[in-house]
Amino acid sequence: MIELLAPAKNKICAKAAIDYGADAIYVGANEFSARKNAANSLDDIKEIVEYAHKFNVRVYVAINTILTDDEIIKAKESIENLTKIGVDAIIIQDFGLIELNPHFIAYHASTQCDNRTPEKVKFLEGVGFSRVILARELSIEQIKEIKKQTNVELESFIHGALCVSYSGQCYLSHLIGGRSANQGECAQPCRKRYSLVDEEGNFIAKEQYLLNLKDFNASKHIKALAEAGVTSFKIEGRLKDENYVKNVVAYYRKLIDNLGLKKTSSGQILLDFEPNLGKSFNRGFADYFLEKRKDCYEFLSPKSRGDYLGKVSKIGEKFFELASPIQSITSQDGLCFLVNGRSSGCLVNKSEQQKIYPNKMDGIKIGTEIYRNFYSEFEKTLKTSKTCRKISANIEFELGKIKISDEDKNFVEIEYNFEEFAQNEEKMSTNIINQLKKSGESDFLIENVQLKLSKTPFLAISKLNELRRNLLEKLTIERLKNYPYSSYNPAIPRENVKYPQSQIDYKGNVLNKYMQNFYEKHGCQVVEPALESGKLLNLQKANKCAMTTKHCLKYSFNMCKSIKNLYLIDEKGKKYKLKFDCDKCEMSIYF
Numbered sequence: 001m002i003e004l005l006a007p008a009k010n011k012i013c014a015k016a017a018i019d020y021g022a023d024a025i026y027v028g029a030n031e032f033s034a035r036k037n038a039a040n041s042l043d044d045i046k047e048i049v050e051y052a053h054k055f056n057v058r059v060y061v062a063i064n065t066i067l068t069d070d071e072i073i074k075a076k077e078s079i080e081n082l083t084k085i086g087v088d089a090i091i092i093q094d095f096g097l098i099e100l101n102p103h104f105i106a107y108h109a110s111t112q113c114d115n116r117t118p119e120k121v122k123f124l125e126g127v128g129f130s131r132v133i134l135a136r137e138l139s140i141e142q143i144k145e146i147k148k149q150t151n152v153e154l155e156s157f158i159h160g161a162l163c164v165s166y167s168g169q170c171y172l173s174h175l176i177g178g179r180s181a182n183q184g185e186c187a188q189p190c191r192k193r194y195s196l197v198d199e200e201g202n203f204i205a206k207e208q209y210l211l212n213l214k215d216f217n218a219s220k221h222i223k224a225l226a227e228a229g230v231t232s233f234k235i236e237g238r239l240k241d242e243n244y245v246k247n248v249v250a251y252y253r254k255l256i257d258n259l260g261l262k263k264t265s266s267g268q269i270l271l272d273f274e275p276n277l278g279k280s281f282n283r284g285f286a287d288y289f290l291e292k293r294k295d296c297y298e299f300l301s302p303k304s305r306g307d308y309l310g311k312v313s314k315i316g317e318k319f320f321e322l323a324s325p326i327q328s329i330t331s332q333d334g335l336c337f338l339v340n341g342r343s344s345g346c347l348v349n350k351s352e353q354q355k356i357y358p359n360k361m362d363g364i365k366i367g368t369e370i371y372r373n374f375y376s377e378f379e380k381t382l383k384t385s386k387t388c389r390k391i392s393a394n395i396e397f398e399l400g401k402i403k404i405s406d407e408d409k410n411f412v413e414i415e416y417n418f419e420e421f422a423q424n425e426e427k428m429s430t431n432i433i434n435q436l437k438k439s440g441e442s443d444f445l446i447e448n449v450q451l452k453l454s455k456t457p458f459l460a461i462s463k464l465n466e467l468r469r470n471l472l473e474k475l476t477i478e479r480l481k482n483y484p485y486s487s488y489n490p491a492i493p494r495e496n497v498k499y500p501q502s503q504i505d506y507k508g509n510v511l512n513k514y515m516q517n518f519y520e521k522h523g524c525q526v527v528e529p530a531l532e533s534g535k536l537l538n539l540q541k542a543n544k545c546a547m548t549t550k551h552c553l554k555y556s557f558n559m560c561k562s563i564k565n566l567y568l569i570d571e572k573g574k575k576y577k578l579k580f581d582c583d584k585c586e587m588s589i590y591f
Contacts, residue, residue: 114168
């Protein structure tokens with residue numbers, strides 16, 4: 001069975017993700033989430049859980065930052081409270097939480113734990129994790145090898161923004177301005193402009209977005225990933241809005257269903273629009289390293305670019321025309337283009353035949369390439385969409401009793417009283433069937449109403465409606481009572497499981513004594529604390545690797561055979577040395 005896992009920055013997005021086809025959702029806790037701007041209160045998460053569990057949709061909560069000694073005690077308390085309201089698992093980065101041993105709930109090892117080798121995944125399985133979220137950089141073959149050597153559930157990203165660094169191993173934001181990615185405060189320096197120079201000061205690229213990656217899109221590899229052993233397909237986007245969630249979740253729900261892969265949740269999705277990934281925010285798409293190295297970068301802009309419309313062929317007073325036939329451009333569509341190498345844009349006021357009238361003409365000239373990155377009509381379609389999720393159920397109507405069973409074999413019955421039999425039995429039978437089938441705004445779709453009567457009782461329409469409401473309410477309660485919590489029983493962490501390394505430096509992200517104890521208990525000496533501890537001197541920080549990435553600028557500029565030293569220079573003039581491991585095809589940036 002395959003799980004489609006969707007992001008939710010709040011309860012509105014969570015409900016949208018569920019209605020549009022997610023089998024599971026992940027949300028940030030009120031504190032200690034790697035997306036600090038996507039936090040949710042305990043009450044909101046409780047509301048999300050109650051809605052999700054009606055459809056057998058699982059809810060995972062991210063507490064995936066590294067924690068100080070004080071914070072980890074608060075995080076433990078938070079996990080205890082989340083357990084009480086029925087969340088299905090906690091996503092963590094800090095192994096200190098394992099050391100504190102609140103093992104009354106399943107733990108998922110965040111991608112921030114840097115999970116990219118069979119040895120690391122095997123270790124995580126051995127210390128009690130029920131699931132490991134894999135690094136985005138892995139190929140299908142590497143995932144197969146990990147699955148071959150482990151039995152733990154594997155979760156893989158399939159769509160959304162790409163971090164340029166191996167997750168959990170990026171220190172650039174912290175070293176530049178004190179905002180730590182491992183504490184949920186990444187300032188996204190990878191979306192800034194840089195220049196690339198050689199050791200002689202020659203510019204190879206000037207003021208471009210050299211660390212900016214396209215967005216991930218694994219839609220062509222879903223079946224292969226499933227066959228490789230992935231059981232959960234993760235959409236990135238806890239900062240994305242409701243419309244993004246609707247469109248992307250619906251697209252992958254439809255794709256997975258069409259591939260014949262069985263879902264883990266219940267209910268059918270009644271879509272009223274055609275999802276289209278290209279019409280939601282994206283920086284262009286790449287499948288990253290799933291098969292082989294391809295161009296995965298977008299150096300011109302970190303903003304959503306959208307679809308190419310054509311080149312400007314004519315400029316008029318307050319309008320322009322495109323060389324290619326116009327594509328149903330409507331009022332309030334967003335257009336973007338480059339002006340002197342910088343991204344710019346405008347809104348469409350109106351379009352007539354070949355003429356497009358934008359709200360401003362700045363930078364538009366003959367030959368300008370125009371893209372559309374905001375589809376106003378599509379956004380309206382998403383906003384007003386009535387797509388819903390319905391659980392199939394069947395009703396048996398007997399004399400004095402009504403029974404209902406749903407697609408998951410939940411069953412309830414209610415009794416009813418009546419005072420007389422119907423004079424017109426045929427008409428009464430039709431009324432019973434019609435009224436009981438009207439599931440309306442409920443979560444159920446009544447597929448069949450079977451009458452098992454020797455004689456038909458008379459019941460008013462209002463009475464039938466009341467009986468239907470009571471029946472469906474009782475079935476909802478029964479579904480929640482029978483919710484299939486994971487059978488996984490977290491094992492007590494085994495101390496004889498050895499960590500794959502004998503020593504760990506600042507890249508181990510050790511910020512509290514519990515995490516240090518965890519490493520040492522498993523045979524790994526902590527030789528340096530986390531950079532965020534403030535215990536490393538500036539001189540020590542100056543020699544640290546700020547990030548390691550599979551995105552290689554040597555490769556991007558066709559310089560693989562060059563032996564020259566290369567440097568990045570940021571917008572403030574600060575210089576960063578680049579180092580290359582050509583055997584692994586990796587690049588490291590040094591502060």
